[in-house]
Amino acid sequence: MKFTIGFRKVKNDDIEFLLSLRRKTMTQHLLAANIRMTDEQHLARIKEHFYESHIILVDRKPIGLLKMGVVALNNTHKSLHIRQLQIMPKYQGKGIGSKVLTVVKKRALQLHLPITLNVLLKNPARGLYLRHGFQVENKNKFEFQLRCPLEVIAA
Numbered sequence: 001m002k003f004t005i006g007f008r009k010v011k012n013d014d015i016e017f018l019l020s021l022r023r024k025t026m027t028q029h030l031l032a033a034n035i036r037m038t039d040e041q042h043l044a045r046i047k048e049h050f051y052e053s054h055i056i057l058v059d060r061k062p063i064g065l066l067k068m069g070v071v072a073l074n075n076t077h078k079s080l081h082i083r084q085l086q087i088m089p090k091y092q093g094k095g096i097g098s099k100v101l102t103v104v105k106k107r108a109l110q111l112h113l114p115i116t117l118n119v120l121l122k123n124p125a126r127g128l129y130l131r132h133g134f135q136v137e138n139k140n141k142f143e144f145q146l147r148c149p150l151e152v153i154a155a
Contacts, residue, residue: 003058003059003094004058004059004060005056005058005096005099005100006057006058006060007054007055007056007057007066007103008054008055008057009051009053009054009055010050010053010054010055010065014055014062015043015046017055017062018046018065019039019042019043019046021086021088022042022045022046023042024088025086025088025089026042026086029120029122029123030120032120032121033120033121033122033142033143035142048083049067049069049083052067052068052069052083053065053066053084054066054067056087056096056100058091058096063087063088063096064085064086064087064088064091064096064100065084065085066082066084066085066100066104067083067084067085068080068081068082068083068104068107069083070111070113071116079113079114079115079116079147080104080107080108080111080113080114080115080116081115081116081117082104082115082116082117083117085100085117085125087100097125097128098128098132101128101129101132105132105148105153108148108150108153109150109153109154112150114147114148114149114150115134115147115148115153116137116146116147116148117129117134117145117146118144118145118146119143119144119146120142120143121142121143121144126144126146129146129148130146132148133148133149133152133155134147134148135147135148135149
């Protein structure tokens, strides 16, 4: 499947799309972690760091979300943190996540920062991250904390 991937800044008009996207991409993984969320809780998560959000476009059609920002870990080491990466189920497994991670890696190189993210324990997206050089740094009862070091990104 050949496609053109792009991004645009999120707008307030995107809230309904983002709520639908979140329900379709996160509900089963949250339930597997024994986490139940109301629409209000989903909306709160969508609105958190809202202006760090970008709509992922395929052939100019919205199909996902990338939310990332620079964070300081333990108030010392900074990283480019992927807060959310969600792709509509019908577009998963087609290489879009890999293309998005390639863009994120280019940004991390520009900033000279490693990339970090959290992924729920039973979310199969962890495989995508591991294939892209992310390493498990920590784990709690809900999620893995992953990190892709700068030397892996630059390789």
